[in-house]
Amino acid sequence: MWFLHRPDAANVWKNDAVCNRYSRYKGILDGTKIPRYLIAKKLVVNISFEEPLEKLWLAHEQASKEFIELLRKIDSEEILLNELSSPEKSFLDLKEKIACKILESCHFCERRCGVNRAQGKIGFCRLGKDSYISSAFAHTGEESVLVPSGTIFFTGCTFTCVFCQNSDISQEWGDVIDNKVSEGVKVTSKQVALMAEKLWKDGVRNINFVGGDPTPNLHTIISALKQFERNITILWNSNMYQSLEATKLLLELMDFWLPDFKFWENDFAKQMSGVNNYREIITRNIKLAYAEGSGEILIRHLIMPGRVEQDTFPILDWCAKDIPKAMINLMDQYRPEYLVRRTPNIYRSINQRISTIEWQKATEKADALDLLWKPVS
Ligand code: SF4
Numbered sequence: 001m002w003f004l005h006r007p008d009a010a011n012v013w014k015n016d017a018v019c020n021r022y023s024r025y026k027g028i029l030d031g032t033k034i035p036r037y038l039i040a041k042k043l044v045v046n047i048s049f050e051e052p053l054e055k056l057w058l059a060h061e062q063a064s065k066e067f068i069e070l071l072r073k074i075d076s077e078e079i080l081l082n083e084l085s086s087p088e089k090s091f092l093d094l095k096e097k098i099a100c101k102i103l104e105s106c107h108f109c110e111r112r113c114g115v116n117r118a119q120g121k122i123g124f125c126r127l128g129k130d131s132y133i134s135s136a137f138a139h140t141g142e143e144s145v146l147v148p149s150g151t152i153f154f155t156g157c158t159f160t161c162v163f164c165q166n167s168d169i170s171q172e173w174g175d176v177i178d179n180k181v182s183e184g185v186k187v188t189s190k191q192v193a194l195m196a197e198k199l200w201k202d203g204v205r206n207i208n209f210v211g212g213d214p215t216p217n218l219h220t221i222i223s224a225l226k227q228f229e230r231n232i233t234i235l236w237n238s239n240m241y242q243s244l245e246a247t248k249l250l251l252e253l254m255d256f257w258l259p260d261f262k263f264w265e266n267d268f269a270k271q272m273s274g275v276n277n278y279r280e281i282i283t284r285n286i287k288l289a290y291a292e293g294s295g296e297i298l299i300r301h302l303i304m305p306g307r308v309e310q311d312t313f314p315i316l317d318w319c320a321k322d323i324p325k326a327m328i329n330l331m332d333q334y335r336p337e338y339l340v341r342r343t344p345n346i347y348r349s350i351n352q353r354i355s356t357i358e359w360q361k362a363t364e365k366a367d368a369l370d371l372l373w374k375p376v377s
Contacts, residue, residue: 008375012144018375021325022145022296024075025256028233029205034074034081036294037225037234037253042084043067043091053101060098060248063091067252092226095249099219103129108246109158109215110281123216125156126173131220132156133187134169134212136195138204143298143329143376146258149208149235150199152192157212158241160274162339162347170212171338189223200230206256210237218246225253240285241275247285251293259286260300264314268307272350283318290323297326298376302334306349308358313365320369328373330366332359 012018019026027033043066047059073079102108104118115121120128132155138148157170164170187195196207207228209221215238225234233255240259242250261282263269269278290297299319303312319328334354340347366373 006140006144006147008144009140009147012375015375017372018145018327021327021372022256024294025145025206025233025296028231028255031231035232035234035255036071037092038081038229038231039071039074040067040091040095040252041086041226042081043070044087045089045091045094047089047094049089049094049097053098056094056098056101057245060091060094063094064248064252067091091252092222095253096219096222096226098245099222099249102245103219106216107243108218109213109241110243110275110277111158111241112243125158125213125216127156127216130186131189131192131217132173133185133192133195134173136199138199138202139208142208143258145298145327145376146206146208146235146256148202148204149206150196150202150204150232151208151210151237152195152199154209154211154214154217156216157239158215158275159213159239162272163334163336163350164338165335166212167338173212187220189220190227192220192224193227196224196228196232197230200232204232206233206235208235208237208258213239213241215239215242215246218242218249222249222253236289239273240282241278242285244284247288251288254289255294255296257286257289257293257297258300259289259297260302261286261315261319262302262304262311263307264311264318268311272304283322286326287322290326295325297323298329299323299326300329300331302331303354303358303362304334304350305352305354305358308354308361312362316362316365316369316371320371327376328366328371330362330373330377 024033028035045059045063104116105114106117106123111124113123115123117128122128134153134155136152139151140147142149155169155173235256236254237258263278266278269275336351340351344351
């Protein structure tokens with residue numbers, strides 16, 4: 001029984017502040033609200049899917065506006081979802097079509113490799129057309145508001161974090177030999193939908209798409225949602241380095257956002273995770289999720305040793321100012337892993353855990369800013 005291991009998960013909904021921040025997620029849990037992807041299935045789009053990508057995006061822009069109105073009517077029970085028929089072409093179908101087009105010149109993330117993954121070419125993330133899963137289970141180790149969480153772990157990642165704690169599935173999950181991924185459990189979108197179905201039957205609170213990173217698998221995820229029908233929260237658990245286009249596809253599908261926000265200084269992000277323009281891209285995407293998506297966000301901030309002033313403080317300042325209703329998981333569990341553990345001389349400054357003083361400084365700062373972090377940290 002998961003709640004015996006995590007009594008905070010059962011009690012967290014007695015906290016009014018948490019209920020207010022995540023009111024729609026709570027409504028889906030209670031059966032009084034409908035997940036966004038089910039609403040996207042009912043929204044009609046009138047466009048030939050043979051049109052070029054630019055025209056598909058114009059239709060998407062229009063459908064996004066109509067989605068907001070439909071969501072409002074469904075939330076206020078002005079319209080009942082089951083009174084709507086399933087259109088020949090839905091907003092979700094359009095999103096799937098656009099995702100397949102993006103795959104032909106991949107720009108799911110801001111690396112923008114531009115390779116034709118639809119034809120089996122492999123991108124930086126080591127993925128071609130197919131998706132691979134390392135595990136799918138009811139996770140009891142996620143934050144109190146999420147457990148048990150129906151985690152579906154995709155292999156592959158758009159980052160190369162030198163301290164990665166999941167390098168077996170993000171960086172080293174299979175070798176690319178002769179332009180083919182040699183290992184991993186290949187899955188179809190139908191199989192992903194069946195995994196979600198099994199997790200739903202197991203009583204999870206949400207379907208949690210994670211990795212590695214889920215971004216390179218967006219085409220598979222959207223297609224899986226087309227084949228899944230349950231009234232359950234859909235959650236994006238990501239480094240949030242997806243492209244603007246991918247973010248737009250996600251906005252009307254994700255009920256809950258679980259983004260990492262690790263670094264403030266771009267030079268450090270480049271050194272640690274091998275990515276450019278980290279801060280600008282992550283803040284852009286989180287702000288969009290906050291303003292134009294569900295707005296129900298739980299930021300994961302991993303406190304790094306020696307980085308409280310440079311990264312933790314400005315990140316918390318930004319959260320307080322730009323996304324004040326988000327909750328923050330202040331994470332003290334950094335430990336030297338992967339390349340840091342293997343070559344400690346190169347990464348001396350982060351080859352240690354954070355100190356008690358660093359933890360104290362971070363929590364005092366969060367309290368001074370009146371951030372809500374304790375129920376989920
Ligand atoms: S998901 Fe990102 S890293 Fe992977 S191929 Fe596409 S653009 Fe490249």
